[in-house]
Structure formats: C-alpha cells, structure tokens
Amino acid sequence: MKKLILGVYDDEKTLIKAIKSIRGNEVKLRDVFSPYPVHGLDDAMGLKPSRLPIVAFIAGTIGAASALYFQYWTLVVDWALNIGGKPGFALPSFIIITFETMILSAALTMVGAFFVRSKLFPTFNTDVIHPRATNDQFIIAIDPQNNSVEGDKIKTMLKDNGASDVQDKEVAK
Numbered sequence: 001m002k003k004l005i006l007g008v009y010d011d012e013k014t015l016i017k018a019i020k021s022i023r024g025n026e027v028k029l030r031d032v033f034s035p036y037p038v039h040g041l042d043d044a045m046g047l048k049p050s051r052l053p054i055v056a057f058i059a060g061t062i063g064a065a066s067a068l069y070f071q072y073w074t075l076v077v078d079w080a081l082n083i084g085g086k087p088g089f090a091l092p093s094f095i096i097i098t099f100e101t102m103i104l105s106a107a108l109t110m111v112g113a114f115f116v117r118s119k120l121f122p123t124f125n126t127d128v129i130h131p132r133a134t135n136d137q138f139i140i141a142i143d144p145q146n147n148s149v150e151g152d153k154i155k156t157m158l159k160d161n162g163a164s165d166v167q168d169k170e171v172a173k
Contacts, residue, residue: 001170004030005151006130007140007158008165012038015138018161019044022140025157027149033129033139055113056106063105067098127171137164 009015012034019032019041029045075081076088115121133139140158144151158166 007163009138014162033133056110059109060106064102067101
C-alpha cells in the first residue's frame with residue numbers, strides 16, 4: 001500500500017494556480033484527477049507530449065504494409081489470374097483496402113495502448129482516488145515518499161493554495 005496526500009479543489013482556475021505554486025516549491029505531483037479536460041493542465045503539470053501518435057503511426061504503417069503484401073501475395077503470387085491482359089499488381093486497385101486496413105490497425109492499437117497506459121485494462125487493480133473526482137471536484141495527488149518536502153509542509157501548501165479539503169489516502173501501488 002502507498003500513502004498519498006490528496007488536495008481537493010472546487011475550481012479549475014484555483015487548481016491551475018495551485019499546481020504552478022506547488023511545482024514552484026519543488027514538490028513532485030503524482031497525478032491530477034479532474035471530471036473533464038482542463039485547458040492548460042498539461043502545461044501546468046509539466047507533462048511531456050503523449051507518445052500515442054507514435055504508436056498509431058507505427059501500427060498504421062505495419063497495417064498498411066501487411067494489407068499491401070497480403071493483396072499482392074493473394075492476387076499475384078498465390079492465385080494469379082489474367083483478367084483481360086491487365087497487370088496482376090495494379091497499385092491503384094490496392095489503395096482502398098490498404099488505406100482502410102491502415103486506419104483500422106492504427107485505431108485499434110491506439111485504443112489498446114491508451115487503456116494499458118491509463119491502467120484501465122481489466123487486469124489492473126485501480127482504486128477510486130476520491131468519490132467526487134469524476135463528478136465536480138479536482139484532485140491533486142502527491143506521493144510524500146517521492147518528495148524531499150515533508151508531508152505536513154505539503155498539506156500546508158495545499159491548504160494555502162485554496163484546497164477545500166486535504167486528506168491522506170492509502171492506495172495500491
């Protein structure tokens with residue numbers, strides 16, 4: 001079990017200001033939970049851009065190459081048919097299937113990668129961090145063991161930056 005300090009906020013503007021202030025005091029955030037996307041939250045938390053587009057590009061490229069190879073193998077190598085003297089490998093006729101397979105493989109792989117990255121896969125054990133985190137409140141989660149600042153000082157910082165509630169929570173790793 002891991003102990004987290006939770007700061008509960010009622011307003012997104014207060015949340016953004018609090019995150020900037022807390023990060024300015026060299027406190028590392030574990031995560032922030034919000035009921036809806038908040039503009040500027042990624043920048044305030046100092047998050048790097050997502051790598052999901054790279055995963056989608058690789059999966060799309062593999063899907064397109066696989067579709068193109070399968071069509072080539074089927075119509076040229078394995079079951080070659082001479083239809084009116086047309087060439088067996090006519091690239092324009094393969095474009096639609098190749099494109100659709102590329103989009104399908106990229107989309108399915110990206111959804112799977114998102115679930116695994118967000119720990120939303122059924123085999124992961126997830127805890128509800130706060131009962132109102134998905135309703136109307138914003139939660140800052142801080143791991144005191146991962147910070148050089150003491151837990152009591154972190155709680156004081158959260159309160160001073162507008163937290164309506166500060167509490168300790170035990171969660172699974």
